[in-house]
Amino acid sequence: MNNSKSVILLGLLAALLLIFLCILFNAERYYKELGLGVSSSNKLISEATLEGDDKAQENIKPLLSSDNSEDDGIVETEEKDKVAAITMEKKEETSYFNYYVETNKTFISGKIPLLDNGDVFKKFIADCSKNKLCENNVTFLDNGETLSWKDFASSTLTVFMEENISNPKLLIDKKDIKLEGEFTNQRGKDQLLTLINNHKGGYTISDMTTVKEVLKVKPKKEDIEKEEQEKKTTAKEPSTEKEKTPEKNLELEQEKISTLLKNSKINFKRNSGKIRKEGRKVLDKVSKMLLGKDNILIEIEGHTDAGGKEKINLWISQKRADGVKKYLIRKGIKADIITAKGFGEKKLLLPKTPYDPSNRRVEIHLKRK
Secondary structure, eight states, rough: HHHHHHHHHHHHHHHHHHHHHHHHHHHHHHHHHTHHHHHHHSHHHHHHHHHHHHHHHHHHHHHHHTTTTHHHHHHHHHHHHHHHHHHHHHHHOOOOEEEEEEETEEEEEEEEEOOOTTOOHHHOOOOOOTTTTTEEEEEEEEEEOOOOTHHHHHHHHHHHHHHOEEEEEEEETTTEEEEEEEESSHHHHHHHHHHHHHHHTOEEEEEEEEOOOOOOOOOOHHHHHHHHHHHHHHHHHHHOSSOOOHHHHHHHHHHHHHHHHSOOOOOOOTTTTOOOOOHHHHHHHHHHHHHHOOOOOEEEEEEOOSSSSSHHHHHHHHHHHHHHHHHHHHTTTOOEEEEEEEEEESOOOTTTTTTGGGEEEEEEEEEEE
């Protein structure tokens, strides 16, 4: 009897132990099914990694990064606004330039953007600085600004120096330009007016330059009588020369320019469109012949010899034709009446000797509108 009770008791204990082990073994799976035991993002990450479940990791990433995404967007926007504000401030025009002469001493000052070494305006400032009678207070700024009035300033200063203007002043403050001085003759004033008409777009130009009055001396009685007698004599003599037509005048002007360019070539730097000092002197004479003639068309042709590659020769001839055009515009010739074209080695002056340096030339042809 006692043995049967012991067997029954052992059987019950074994059954209870078996139930306990089953419950313990499946406890974690039961917790998952019931939604228990998952309380942190770290737990989610470790389970996804252990199981190798890529989809689980993709779902976890947004949970981990979503808390700060809105703040990051705000910070990024603020940084962009700061950069935009700095860029706008940098582009704001700040340049100014002053030039004036008093008691034979030149004064230049201003704040302007950095310029290339070959720039004409920069060269003027450098040349003036070498003169003992020049006080230079120009500051160059690396602010990325484009100096839009540079060509006008260079051309105006050239007119000032060539026409020996008295007490000249050129004052430029952003878009406001003031000009003062007294020309010795009307020619200088006319050149300046042409420059103003070609560059006045976008600027407020105040021209207060004048022309020196020449005191007229009252002619003597004998001179008046002599002049009247010459008029009577001229009226009686029959005119043998026909009145010159506009076409005839144009032919004469063309002949003068062609002869000038034949005897004095326009020289350039090697493989470049930059005009040498001697070439600029020749173009100064040409510009004086063409200034004020608005009823004509000016065709500039660039030519090379047959040396070198054809494409390079064509490129060089175009650069040189363009260089002459730009120089004439700076001297006051209207841009809309000038065309420039390079022909390279296609129109040799001496076809039988294609490598002769005489084939390198710039021709200027005049045509009536």
